[in-house]
Amino acid sequence: MRKVIVLEFMSLDGVIQAGGGPQEDTSGGFKYGGWQVPYSDDALDETMNKQMSLPFDLLLGRTTFDIWEPYWPQHTDIWPGAATATKYVASNTRTSSEWQPTVFLGGDIVEKVRKLKQEDGPNLHVYGSANLLQTLFKHDLVDELWLKIYPLTLGSGKKLFVDGAIAAAFKVTESQISPNGIIIANYVRAGAVTTGSY
Numbered sequence: 001m002r003k004v005i006v007l008e009f010m011s012l013d014g015v016i017q018a019g020g021g022p023q024e025d026t027s028g029g030f031k032y033g034g035w036q037v038p039y040s041d042d043a044l045d046e047t048m049n050k051q052m053s054l055p056f057d058l059l060l061g062r063t064t065f066d067i068w069e070p071y072w073p074q075h076t077d078i079w080p081g082a083a084t085a086t087k088y089v090a091s092n093t094r095t096s097s098e099w100q101p102t103v104f105l106g107g108d109i110v111e112k113v114r115k116l117k118q119e120d121g122p123n124l125h126v127y128g129s130a131n132l133l134q135t136l137f138k139h140d141l142v143d144e145l146w147l148k149i150y151p152l153t154l155g156s157g158k159k160l161f162v163d164g165a166i167a168a169a170f171k172v173t174e175s176q177i178s179p180n181g182i183i184i185a186n187y188v189r190a191g192a193v194t195t196g197s198y
Helices: 042-052 062-068 080-084 109-118 130-138
Strands: 004-011 057-061 087-090 102-105 124-127 144-150 170-177 183-189
Touching (some): 042 144, 042 183, 057 062, 062 087, 102 109, 124 130
Parallel strands (some): 057 087
């Protein structure tokens, strides 16, 4: 069995859109593309190098794939794993790509992700993919969250969680605060939400 692990850069108010550059994703009139860049530091670089060097396949929404497809094949020196990983892309509109290995998942994405999780192979890493994430959360398909939470609010943009995510408990397995104030925290799914009273 393999896990679905969500790796996201997010603002304090949960925005995950276009952290890497002004033209990365301007949909919805988003005007703060590149918001994560001024906060980069050695602690973040070390974490990313570690996470990007693990064995993994990618599970991506079509918009994220469309952004990555022209970029990462030209930057294999930075992230060679993206070239060799199988890219599973949720899309009902695309069926092929020159960036291989890529598999397009049309139709019932929930059932297809469930089947992928049952297979042998590396864990499935999800970056970006805001629309796909909502489906994964709604159907309890996310096993871990590896988050980088930045010390700013953006007010609008695509968010990690929106209405429709199920109630779920998580346990922190690793955490640190980088010199520039990025909270780097890993969470693993820990059953149902429990309540109590004071």
